[in-house]
Amino acid sequence: MPVTAASLERAALDSAVREIAAEMADRPDRGTVASYIPELAEVDPGRFALVVIDADGHVAAGGDSEAPFSIQSISKVFTLTLALGMAGDRLWAKVGREPSGSPFNSIVQLENEKGIPRNPFINAGAIAVTDLILARRQPREALGEILRFLQFLSDDTSIVIDAAVAASEQRTGFRNAALANYMRSFGVLENPVDFTLGVYFHHCAIAMSCRQLAQAGRFLAHLGANPATGMRVVSPERARRINAIMLTCGHYDGSGEFAYRVGLPGKSGVGGGILAVAPGKASVAVWSPGLDAAGNSHLGRIALEKLTRRMGWSIFGT
Structure with missing residues (x-):
């Protein structure tokens, strides 16, 4: 050769x-x-x-x-891609595009910025993106769409959600619940908080x-x-x-x-x-x-x- x-x-x-x-x-x-x-x-x-x-x-x-x-927060790249496909630039009314300079689960910026997360990769921003994907769907349908998208991109249908990790996150995700409820109070989230968080915890638990x-x-x-x-x-x-x-x-x-x-x-x-x-x-x-x-x-x-x-x-x- x-x-x-x-x-x-x-x-x-x-x-x-x-x-x-x-x-x-x-x-x-x-x-x-x-x-x-x-x-x-x-x-x-x-x-x-x-x-x-x-x-x-x-x-x-x-x-x-x-x-x-x-994969945890790496899933946020793919949920952002899906959400942009659904909503286009309308997404940016719900979440910003600026670096946060703060820990990923901080609530401080939400208080100062009227519930609008700084970017789609901190937890608050990814929860807002998840809420958009969930719109007019049942949680199982939205989660299935996210999982199928990753299976399509990787050309591998064996990719699954780690149910033990998802359950572990749901049991201990108090800060994420606080972020979601705070955004809901400003109308940034439109779906029931439990629905949005359930989809969020599960897509972060994809293995x-x-x-x-x-x-x-x-x-x-x-x-x-x-x-x-x-x-x-x-x-x-x-x-x-x-x-x-x-x-x-x-x-x-x-x-x-x-x-x-x-x-x-x-x-x-x-x-x-x-x-x-x-x-x-x-x-x-x-x-x-x-x-x-x-x-x-x-x-x-x-x-x-x-x-x-x-x-x-x-x-x-x-």
């Missing part, structure tokens, strides 16, 4: 993923698993996975790449592997279309705008640090996963359950920083 620039880059990617995964497996500084959701507190902090799917569909995988984990997650995110890396099929998910403009919100808001009050160090749009979840997008290049998923102080995967961010440096993928230049 002749050596081409593409084959050399693929070999470099395989090597980078393999070596980064091995390095992360041996690191002692693993962060702290989320303890406020009891089911997540039981996850082994020693797990690590990294998967990259390039524009040609080549999969570079390292670590526990097939192990399912709770996926890094391979499935990287596959689901491919449309964002390629101007809104899956490069394997050419099937369009969103317009190029909408894909760019979702990526922009991921870059500025995808890691809560750690978003600036992530942009500074990694230089890619990304969305984290307290299950320890991160979905990152290298526009025109690849979709990336990483999982390491231990979190930093802002609630983002500690080793996940370090691994992505190493990957973007080695591959020259930062959107800000090499």
Whole structure:
């Protein structure tokens, strides 16, 4: 087989993923698993996975790449995509597009901003987005639509909701209930709070592997279309705008640090996963359950920083 620039880059990617995964497996500084959701507190902090799917569909995988984990707030990327498809720019009357600079479950900004969440990736904003998807549907129907969308994007019908994690969130989600009721008092939420929260808790409890997650995110890396099929998910403009919100808001009050160090749009979840997008290049998923102080995967961010440096993928230049 002749050596081409593409084959050399693929070999470099395989090597980078393999070596980064091995390095992360041996690191002692693993962060702290989320303890406020009891089911997540039981996850082994020693797990690590990294998967990259390039524009040609080549999969570079390292670590526990097939192990399912709770995607948590990463689901907010996909609920935002669905809600924009349903409501278009009318969505922005319910939620803003600015970084929060506050913890993901803070109620302080809601008090100052008349119940309008700062962006769709903090908890309040994602609850508002969920409420829009729920409009004129039963909770089971709305949740089914979200789950089917992820199954479609990943081309994998085996993706399911982790019922134990969902139940654990419902038992302990008092702050989310406070956020939802506060927004309901301003008319931002239009459905019964229990219905909206039920759908929210369940879509955050969807379980996926890094391979499935990287596959689901491919449309964002390629101007809104899956490069394997050419099937369009969103317009190029909408894909760019979702990526922009991921870059500025995808890691809560750690978003600036992530942009500074990694230089890619990304969305984290307290299950320890991160979905990152290298526009025109690849979709990336990483999982390491231990979190930093802002609630983002500690080793996940370090691994992505190493990957973007080695591959020259930062959107800000090499």
